Amino acid sequence: MIKFENFSFTYPDAPAPALKNINLEIQKGAFLGIIGPSGAGKSTLTYAINGAIPHYYQGVCQGQVMVDGIDVFDSTPETISLKVGSVFGDVESFFVASVVEEEILFGLENFNIPRSEIEGRITSALDAVGISELRYRSISSLSGGQKQKVAISAAIALRPQILLLDEPTSELDPQSSRQIFSLLRTLNKSNGMTIVVVEQKIMLLCEYVDRLTVINDGEIYSTGSVRDVLSTPSKLEKIGVNCPRVTTLSSKLAAAGLTNEPVALNLNEAESMVRRIIRDYIR
Amino acid sequence: MKGFLQYIPGNSILHQLSPITKLALSVLLCACAFLSSSILYISFLLLLVLGLSAMSGIGRSALQIFSLLLKLSLILFLAQIFFIREGDVLVRLPLNLFITDEGLAFAILIALRLMLSALPLALIITVTPMSDLAGAMVQKLRIPYKYAFALTTAIRFIPIFSTEISEIIEAQRARGVNFDTKNIFKKIRLILPLCLPLLVSSIKKTEYIALSAEMRGFALRNRKSGYKSYAFKGRDLIALLAGVFIIAASLLINLP
Numbered sequence: 001m002i003k004f005e006n007f008s009f010t011y012p013d014a015p016a017p018a019l020k021n022i023n024l025e026i027q028k029g030a031f032l033g034i035i036g037p038s039g040a041g042k043s044t045l046t047y048a049i050n051g052a053i054p055h056y057y058q059g060v061c062q063g064q065v066m067v068d069g070i071d072v073f074d075s076t077p078e079t080i081s082l083k084v085g086s087v088f089g090d091v092e093s094f095f096v097a098s099v100v101e102e103e104i105l106f107g108l109e110n111f112n113i114p115r116s117e118i119e120g121r122i123t124s125a126l127d128a129v130g131i132s133e134l135r136y137r138s139i140s141s142l143s144g145g146q147k148q149k150v151a152i153s154a155a156i157a158l159r160p161q162i163l164l165l166d167e168p169t170s171e172l173d174p175q176s177s178r179q180i181f182s183l184l185r186t187l188n189k190s191n192g193m194t195i196v197v198v199e200q201k202i203m204l205l206c207e208y209v210d211r212l213t214v215i216n217d218g219e220i221y222s223t224g225s226v227r228d229v230l231s232t233p234s235k236l237e238k239i240g241v242n243c244p245r246v247t248t249l250s251s252k253l254a255a256a257g258l259t260n261e262p263v264a265l266n267l268n269e270a271e272s273m274v275r276r277i278i279r280d281y282i283r
Numbered sequence: 284m285k286g287f288l289q290y291i292p293g294n295s296i297l298h299q300l301s302p303i304t305k306l307a308l309s310v311l312l313c314a315c316a317f318l319s320s321s322i323l324y325i326s327f328l329l330l331l332v333l334g335l336s337a338m339s340g341i342g343r344s345a346l347q348i349f350s351l352l353l354k355l356s357l358i359l360f361l362a363q364i365f366f367i368r369e370g371d372v373l374v375r376l377p378l379n380l381f382i383t384d385e386g387l388a389f390a391i392l393i394a395l396r397l398m399l400s401a402l403p404l405a406l407i408i409t410v411t412p413m414s415d416l417a418g419a420m421v422q423k424l425r426i427p428y429k430y431a432f433a434l435t436t437a438i439r440f441i442p443i444f445s446t447e448i449s450e451i452i453e454a455q456r457a458r459g460v461n462f463d464t465k466n467i468f469k470k471i472r473l474i475l476p477l478c479l480p481l482l483v484s485s486i487k488k489t490e491y492i493a494l495s496a497e498m499r500g501f502a503l504r505n506r507k508s509g510y511k512s513y514a515f516k517g518r519d520l521i522a523l524l525a526g527v528f529i530i531a532a533s534l535l536i537n538l539p
């Protein structure tokens with residue numbers, strides 16, 4: 001679905017490339033989480049998928065990015081917009097309207113969605129993120145978290161094949177964050193939407209996504225299933241990515257030679273691992 | 284200045300009128316301001332506009348805009364009042380300056396004209412979502428969406444700007460710069476250096492909005508893309524008739 005081939009990118013006048021020789025393939029229907037220390041190039045990676053690079057950020061590029069069979073560099077922003085929906089990190093700067101309803105309507109109108117379908121799209125998009133009551137509010141009167149929900153709602157109303165989110169829960173409370181991730185899971189599992197999400201909250205991320213890509217200093221540090229990537233927490237901690245505590249614990253248990261099971265990803269797995277170790281010890 | 288020139292949701296008659304009707308009414312009122320030379324009639328229209336705003340729940344913003352216009356008019360008033368030499372002298376000032384009765388009347392008229400021509404246009408912003416304004420302009424006035432979007436985005440920037448200015452001023456004040464001077468020239472000297480950073484950040488903002496619009500298929504849009512229809516209703520007809528009546532009256536009434 002998305003394929004980076006030897007892709008490098010340097011911002012104009014930047015001393016060093018923000019992305020270096022990226023090779024990454026994201027399958028159709030994948031639910032991929034991207035994590036990494038700040039300044040690693042996560043946002044830059046999303047810009048290369050939605051066409052902000054090169055149509056907006058005109059730096060020096062090498063290599064190729066293909067999205068659903070089209071070369072991002074040879075196509076127009078509108079061609080990509082039909083395939084990729086984006087929620088940018090700093091949502092505040094990206095609103096085109098002053099009222100919530102208008103913000104959601106904007107893309108639907110542009111896409112020439114049939115009239116009969118529009119009302120249903122608006123209500124279901126608002127409902128999915130739980131902000132039906134904000135429909136007629138002016139955006140400037142909303143809180144940071146509510147604004148994030150509006151941006152997410154506007155993106156999912158367009159039902160893109162690929163949904164790209166850059167730290168969509170940075171201003172949300174834990175409960176709303178889970179709500180957003182459950183929504184992403186539903187979109188991924190039931191509608192087959194390919195989802196790529198940059199997120200700092202690793203615990204949350206690992207619970208929902210299928211695959212994980214760690215970016216560090218413009219390069220792919222590791223990529224694979226969540227369990228594979230987390231199997232070496234000490235390696236990740238070296239670059240400033242803190243693993244979930246259960247993962248760290250279970251890998252320490254393994255390092256101490258108490259178990260040879262794969263790392264635990266959640267509390268349940270960790271609990272049964274510890275129970276087994278104690279049982280074996282008593283025996 | 285919070286919420287200055289910003290849409291205020293509501294259900295009043297002013298909110299419900301078609302955006303085109305509102306535009307037409309403001310243009311008519313603007314025309315009245317220049318057709319009529321009656322201070323009483325123009326004052327009456329100003330009061331009418333303020334009264335209607337108060338009834339529509341936007342009284343506070345109307346007063347905000349009004350007081351800003353009042354300050355601007357005052358400058359215009361002072362610029363006019365000393366230059367009319369005809370009529371009976373009311374006040375004599377040093378430097379061979381004097382104020383005549385005709386000069387006073389004319390200066391007041393000019394100030395009122397400025398207020399009446401600008402107030403309704405500014406008020407449209409507070410009772411019309413900008414996307415409706417753009418949509419109606421595309422549908423009814425056949426203006427290409429690109430231009431309508433540019434215009435409404437520019438208007439949407441006004442409150443963003445004023446928030447940003449006050450944020451910068453707050454930040455400067457925290458560093459000990461005193462903005463509370465009464466001296467207008469001193470104040471301008473303090474505010475002028477803030478304009479460059481403001482310009483830079485606003486250019487950045489427009490670029491982000493352009494990017495965001497493009498990522499959501501802005502270029503795919505055509506004239507038929509608009510979802511809402513802005514049909515004229517009975518109330519629009521009544522409002523327009525009232526507008527015509529007001530302009531006819533401005534030609535007929537010859538009050539002082």
Ligand SMILES: Nc1ncnc2c1ncn2[C@@H]1O[C@H](COP(=O)(O)OP(=O)(O)OP(=O)(O)O)[C@@H](O)[C@H]1O
Binds near residue numbers: 045089
């Ligand atoms: N517009 C820009 N112009 C020049 N350099 C930039 C620009 N945006 C980002 N960079 C640089 O590119 C590198 C990667 O930035 P990027 O925003 O992709 O990081 P990130 O992983 O998203 O970080 P964060 O977690 O803080 O959002 C950084 O070194 C940053 O300084």
Ligand SMILES: [Mg+2]
Binds near residue numbers: 042043044089166
């Ligand atoms: Mg980022």
